[in-house]
Amino acid sequence: MEDNTEKIKLSFWKKIIGSIQGIEHYENVLKETTGKAVLYLLLISLFLGAIGSIRGSIEVNNGISEFIKIYNDNCPNFELINGELSVEGVMPMVLSEDEDNYIIIDTTNSTNPDVLDSYSEGILILKDKIIQKENQLQTQVIEFKSLQGLTINKDIAYSYFHYAKIIIPFIFIVNILGYFLGGLLSSLFLALFALIINGIFKTKLKYGQLYSLSIYALTTPLIINTILKILSIEHFSFYWLVYHTIAYVYIGFALNKLKSSRNNILLD
Numbered sequence: 001m002e003d004n005t006e007k008i009k010l011s012f013w014k015k016i017i018g019s020i021q022g023i024e025h026y027e028n029v030l031k032e033t034t035g036k037a038v039l040y041l042l043l044i045s046l047f048l049g050a051i052g053s054i055r056g057s058i059e060v061n062n063g064i065s066e067f068i069k070i071y072n073d074n075c076p077n078f079e080l081i082n083g084e085l086s087v088e089g090v091m092p093m094v095l096s097e098d099e100d101n102y103i104i105i106d107t108t109n110s111t112n113p114d115v116l117d118s119y120s121e122g123i124l125i126l127k128d129k130i131i132q133k134e135n136q137l138q139t140q141v142i143e144f145k146s147l148q149g150l151t152i153n154k155d156i157a158y159s160y161f162h163y164a165k166i167i168i169p170f171i172f173i174v175n176i177l178g179y180f181l182g183g184l185l186s187s188l189f190l191a192l193f194a195l196i197i198n199g200i201f202k203t204k205l206k207y208g209q210l211y212s213l214s215i216y217a218l219t220t221p222l223i224i225n226t227i228l229k230i231l232s233i234e235h236f237s238f239y240w241l242v243y244h245t246i247a248y249v250y251i252g253f254a255l256n257k258l259k260s261s262r263n264n265i266l267l268d
Contacts, residue, residue: 040215048223049179083144183218
């Protein structure tokens, strides 16, 4: 049996509002193709992903600017040439005594790497290498000899630090892709859940329709996720369970509504 009810054209914004309000809205979106549902997911990912990236991008930008200022004000003049580092000042030179970020320079190579043992994280910069303690179990060594033929000094390094801000557009891109690809994957699992409820309620919807329904049911969880990012609130334990439970509730109520609706969409 074909559905002869009139299809209602809904704008992107009306789809967002309708998806939040739920229930009756889903009778309209189920008359659209799965492709339109995926397009809706792409658009809302662009919209919410961009909004959710603003705070993080500002923090990264400010962090880079602050690092550049501290570097310019506090970093001693140095030169790395032919794999050997020279630094102006009395050695050893302690730049930070923070337990979680101990930094010491000694181009005389008289400081023993064991000096880092008392700290959870730290960096020892010697004449020919950098020893970085990342945690109690992992230490990384970078040999300057791998930079043979390269000359670096304070001014040259400073001129390149501003390029670090090129990472900011990628924050937006990665976040938007995360919303979109995560939504596609979540919808697959939600559609399987909807398939079970579909069988119980005998609403006789096709899998493509259930997948579309799942995409729209993610609207509210996606908005909540974005609000948490804007407020810089860390995700709590079992966050993703709550995230998907909200979508499950939307799907359950929508299928229950369709079960008793005269406009129930049937298989051809």
